[in-house]
Amino acid sequence: MSVSRKISESAVRRLSLYLRILEDLERKGRNTVSSEEMSGRSATTAAQVRKDLSLFGSFGKRGLGYTVTELAERLKKILGLDRRWRVALVGAGRIGSALVEYGGFAERGYDVVAIFDSDASKVGGKWGGLCVRDISEFEAVSNDESVEMVILAIPVEAVPSVMEHVEKAGIRGILNFAPTKLKVPLGVAVKDVNMVMELEALSFAFRQEDGEG
Amino acid sequence: MSVSRKISESAVRRLSLYLRILEDLERKGRNTVSSEEMSGRSATTAAQVRKDLSLFGSFGKRGLGYTVTELAERLKKILGLDRRWRVALVGAGRIGSALVEYGGFAERGYDVVAIFDSDASKVGGKWGGLCVRDISEFEAVSNDESVEMVILAIPVEAVPSVMEHVEKAGIRGILNFAPTKLKVPLGVAVKDVNMVMELEALSFAFRQEDGEG
DNA sequence: AGGTGTGAACACTTTCACAGCA
């Protein structure tokens, strides 16, 4: 069945979305679902849903559809959600605080196990049970705590020096909130979250509609 | 030169990124830049940079490159950043609070002019100079305040009822933080920001590398 | 009949390669 095949970024995003839909159906006690129905809830086409799923195997039954719980399990496994992940937050600023307090991460298997900052006034403070450490301790602490991924919520200026620590520690996954493209060694995965960029895409869309104001 | 042509999502994202690079170069006092250098800073190729820009016109000089300030101005105009936008925040929760306090929006031309929630205990409270209004007032207030875009930072359950107000008010741009695909009328642009989805894409990337755990 | 799984057609994006201007 699976992989060594290249799965597209957008396909992975859709898998995430399918999983959310399945979990909703599960709560509602539904047993099976068709690609047709999944597509209706996810703004794609039925063919797209089937193709996406078929990249990883044949999970459905012809004439019947997919078994909700079974497909949800499969997707969780595919997305790496059948285990917990140990995550460090770098940057104890506003975005960092919102993320830690938000709680949605833990719910989905991502445990924040360490927090770092370079601002001496923040270091030592308690954040939801965790002590904010100095970024210079990153390598040591992230080793001790078996940190696998990093959430980078720091200003652009701080990126180069922080990334040095992160690289040295051998971190291989980064969720980047800094509005810049990170340069990372091969084998390190980066996902960018940039809210301002999204807003810019929105105002661009407006412009288009208005025939260029 | 421009439009009525369909510009891809990813091209728009890159334009945003180019603009950020240009602003950095401006601060450093640089006059011109080549597509080669731009590509180096943005993890694309020089050809990609040229193609993206050429979608909107010929901004460069052969043999010389692009004039930093001029290109920055052009991109701002293309992205709709040559004016300010009036934005409403719906959802006075943690994410909403982080966004409002963050300040990066105002800096780039997006002014939060109204805040809404449906939680009676939050309504009436002051948030950075703004009073939190009840969501039932959305239509009236967003009309008065000429709100153009909405930042939706609410739980999934609240989406349907809130979207009714948003639709009625004729809002045409939505930055959506709720982890669900919004159903909107034609002509309404939606950008999704979903941090958990990004983390899932990260752990998926891990899986691939590890040869499927 | 009903709905999956998938090759083949199509559409869109990116890269290549080079003509042409400063």
Added chain:
DNA sequence: TGCTGTGAAAGTGTTCACACCT
């Protein structure tokens, strides 16, 4: 010479349409 602007080629992703299974 140096670097842009752009058709044409290559590469990816999406949609179609139907064989096939239950």
